[in-house]
Amino acid sequence: MTGPTARGRLLILLVALLVLGGLAGGAVWRAADRAAARDRGRADGPRERPGPVSLADGGERRLVFRNMSWGPYRDTLASVPAGAPGGPRTVSGLRCLRFHAAGGTGICLQQAGGTVTVSHRAVVLDARLREVARHPVAGIPTRARVSPSGRFVAWTVFVGGDSYAGTAFSTRTSVLDLRSGRLEPTLEAFAVVRDGAPYRASDVNFWGVTFSRDDRHFYATLATGGRTHLVRGDLAKRSVTTLRTNVECPSLSPDETRIAFKKRVPGLPAEAPWRLHVLDLADLRDHPLAEARSVDDQAVWTDGHTLAYALPGDFGSDLYTVPADGTGTPRRFLTSALAPARLG
Structure with a gap:
């Protein structure tokens, strides 16, 4: 050829x-x-304008949150009026991976270090976002809460594994008293009473603190022996007592009669096992909410009747609301946002 x-x-x-x-x-x-x-x-996307972001109570009700929209203000704290969440966002220069605020105090979990060595820290903020205290943390930030008075802050980090959905993870939850400066490095040092008897185990993990108004008691999740428990804690006695099982990431209602939480539901996929529920503390019975998707978040009460929570979105996360009584339908109310706190 x-x-x-x-x-x-x-x-x-x-x-x-x-x-x-x-x-x-x-x-x-x-x-x-x-x-x-x-x-x-x-x-x-959302309109953004640089400006002061305040954590002070009083005045106009507003939402402060981690801004997730792409651009120079991604991950910075932002604020919008609570009555107009779709309006222009006032954005600060402060970046946080996790955030919460109450009583004029904020807690900002940040990444520190360079590109080779990455570390994280917990930064306590005053109402003008000025640093009040700083503590290194031992892992990847995942949960943060401030007590209603602003006296106590708590944070949880992953120190092994990277998801609550699996079983190979370990957490560390710390509580800081801003009045005395005392830091509880880990709730694992607290005495545990399970089913009415003292309990000790090497696999104890805590996460998802939510505080009472009395600046003494709190609720959290305790995991041990392959099960999760709702516990009520006493900061003065340095102890926790189990109340019931299968409660994760509790959030105490403003009237302190109910707890919103994520519940593992049998039959759901292992990577998306949760449904939002609300527990009545008077009888420890719970009911599901109208959100049918798996929510891996510690919900926030925006008032006595409504819960806000994060779900995956186009830019990382969007915020939704749903009625706390199990009625209604979920509603997306804030795009490209995470970790909200309602103030004012």
């Missing part, structure tokens, strides 16, 4: 150039399309 003629070789070369040009043009077109989509997302 003879090879192609000079004219044939020229035709082959031209075809190859056309194919390569088409591929390159397609790649350029796809890249431009992706860039245009990002620009459309920014154009259609």
